[in-house]
Amino acid sequence: MKPEDYYYSIKLVPEITIENGKLFHVETWIEEDKYKSSIYLNLKRITFQGNESSPKFNNDKLYFIRNEEAKSSLLEAQLYGEPKVIFTFSGKISKYEFHNKGILVIAEENTDKTLPFRAEKIKYRFDSRGLLRARQSLYLFDGKDLRRLVTGNFDVTDLATNGNRVVISATKDGDDYGLGNLYEVNIETGELNRITKEDGTVQAIAMNSEGKIAFLGHRKGLTPWASLEIMLPEEGKSYMCGKTCGNKVLTDLFDGVKDRIVFEKDLILSLGQEGGTSHIYQISDNKVDKVTSGNIMVRGFDYSNSELAYFYSTPEKPVILKYRDIEYDPNPNIKGYTPERITVNSNGVEVEGWSIIKDPNAPTILFIHGGPHMAYGYGYFIEFQFFVDNGFNVIYANPRGSQGYGEEFAKACVGDWGGKDFEDLMNFVNTVKERYSLKGKFGITGGSYGGFMTNWIVTKTSMFSAAISERSISNLVSMCGTSDIGFWFNAIESGIADPWSTEGIEKLMKMSPIYYVKNVKTPTMLIHGEEDYRCPIEQAEQFYVALKMQGVPTTLVRYQGDSHEHARRGKPKNMIDRLKTKLEWFSKYLL
Incomplete structure (x- = not known):
């Protein structure tokens, strides 16, 4: 198959909701180089413009968002009836909830991007958003007007209400560092009352009909490796689902799924991760019980009136939607390869990994995940299928630093990038090579922190015959x-207090691949989005120029208009070209 077939043939499910026996879900796909989405009711498509999302059912009416290039609209419809626009917003609506006094909306205004921009905070731009000319604010639509309730030089990130009480999560008291807190909102004045006391992160919040609140996150300050919990801040309780609540298992599916929790009566539901799996957990009577099972990665769910619906991914299937006795597969003709799970004893630590070995004589590619506190696991990977179909073996693992094995394991790479994690990956490769008697050449690739490790590894060993480093760090x-x-992430991950002190700069440099670039002999391609603000393209530019100056075969591929998400949610034509480009490089040096 051609690279485009791997993207244009897939339909994905990013959202699901159930109400009074009605199952609503959203499907998204790529068509004519654009992302499309539509709403389905009981598995039948009911919207057809191709830009509808966020379905909710309230007072026997369907509500949903229609996103267009420069505006978002909230629409209302009788089931199967013609929808009408309730209001249109000049910008992007990210969430809405119903309140006794109207509809609460989180949205970000459009601004004139041609005007000069004045930065006054450390955090003045953000990946996939660009310069922060506007922030996500909370609005109330009262039936006539859309009134701004909460706004400032920070983001409102989530919203929960029981129709009376209103609680938001926002970065008001920790915006530069991405720290979030919960605040109760006075619906009349917009006045905020902070609920959470210690600093930490908030990934999602929920409220039951009595006004009790719970959130997915932690109160451990700036700790990117911390396991997430379900926390009830007003009751002083917290719960762990698996090894961490939520889901850090990666995939390259373009569905854009977001974290969420459900709080109904005295029951809370959340995802939880253990190793390479993610499942639904329920919390009640101070107990945590696992609801789903198997080698799957649950991506999203909803629960209402004792009914559960969810969708999950496997290495063989991009998505399966399960509700009652129905298992709906929007991709019946797709069947991916089944990996073999491998555990490796790496200097006394068990490391989990997987392999798809097509032919022991064929070349093998090691994939390294980003984060570093993310993980590989039992999700469908378009890129893995593509390379196996094109004659390569694929192997991947979760070295120390990966999430899903406990907080101590996740923290094990902090202050030591390129240390124990490097050892784990090399031990994994050598174990796989011996187990399958692999005789072909080896290639290596990874993105973000995986790009850092790719750059790092080619400075330390010549065992790989080709490398492709994406959205990398040098x-x-x-x-x-x-x-x-x-400015904060690198410092904390490197184990230093001040990145601008002499000691801090010295340690950061000695942990940087560019410091050892004279050692590189491996042909290395660098791929980067030009609008990547997480790992800016100057990181690839430095490594490229250094490699070029010492005669190492190298190419820098730049994708216009793409952010750090270029491999998951980039411009479709760029994602297709990316697979083609990677195949050409690995074919040249490995086959």
């Missing part, structure tokens, strides 16, 4: 001043 010092989060 210089931890320069990234501190150019990345949207680098």
Whole structure:
């Protein structure tokens, strides 16, 4: 198959909701180089413009968002009836909820991007959003007017209400560092009352009909490796689902799924991760019970009136939607390869990994995930299928630093990028090579932190005959001043207090691949989105120029208009070209 077939043939499910026995879900796909989405009721399509999402059913009416290039509209319809526009917003609506006094909306206004921009905070731009000319605010639509309730130089990130009480999560008291808190909102004045006391993160919030609140996150300050919990801040309780609540298992599916929790009566439901799996967990009577099972990655769910619906991914299937006795597969003709799970003893630590071995004589590609506190697991990967179909073996693992194995394991790479994690990956490769008697050449690739590790590894060994480093990191010092989060993330991950002290700069440089670039002999391609603000393109530019100056075969591929998400949610034509480009490079040096 051609690279485009792997994207244009897939339909995905990013959202699901159930109400009074009615199952609503959204399907998204790529058509004519654009992302499309539509709403389905009981598995039948009911919207047809191709830009509808966020269905909710309220007072026997369907509500949904229609996103267009420069505006978002909230629409209302009788089931199967013609929808009418309730209001249109000049910008993007990200969430809405019903309240006794109207409809609460989280949205971000459009601004004139041709005007000069004045930065006054450390965080003045953000990946996939660009310069922060506007922020996500909370609005109330009272039936006539859309009134701004909560706004400022910070983001409102989530919203929960029982129709009376209103609670939001926002970065008001920790915006530069991405820290979030819960605040109760006075619906009349917009006045905020902070609920959470310690600093931490908030991924999702929920409220039951009595006004009790719960959130997915932690109160451990700036700790990217911390396991997430379900926390009830007003009751002083917290619960763990698996090894971490939520789901950090990666996939390259373009569905854009977001974290959520459900709080109904005294029951809370959340995803939880353990190793390479993610499942639904329920919390009640101070107990945590696992609801789903198997080697799957649950991506999203809804629960209402004792009914559960959810969708999951497997290495063989992009998505399966399960509700009652129905298992709906929007991709019946797609069947991916089944990987073999491998555990490796790496200097006394068990490391989990997987392999898809097509032919022991064929070349093998090691994939390295980003984060570093993310994980590989039992999700469908378009890129894995593509390379196996084209004659390559694919192997991937979760070295120390990966999430899903406990907080100590996740923290094990902090202050030591390129240390124990490098050992784990090399031990994994050598174990796989011996187990399958692999005779072909080896290639290596990864994105973000995986790009850092790709750059790092080619400075330490010549065992790989080709490398492709994507949205990578080469210089931890320069990234501190150019990345949207680098000034704090790099410092904490490197185990230093001040990235601009002499000691801090020295440690950051010695943890940077560019410091050892004279050692590189491996032909190395660098791929980067030009609008990547997480790992800015200057990171690839530095490594490219250094490699070029010492005669190492190298190419820099730049994708216009793409952010750090270029491999998951980039411009479709760029994602297709990316697979083609990677195949050409690995074919040239590995076959």
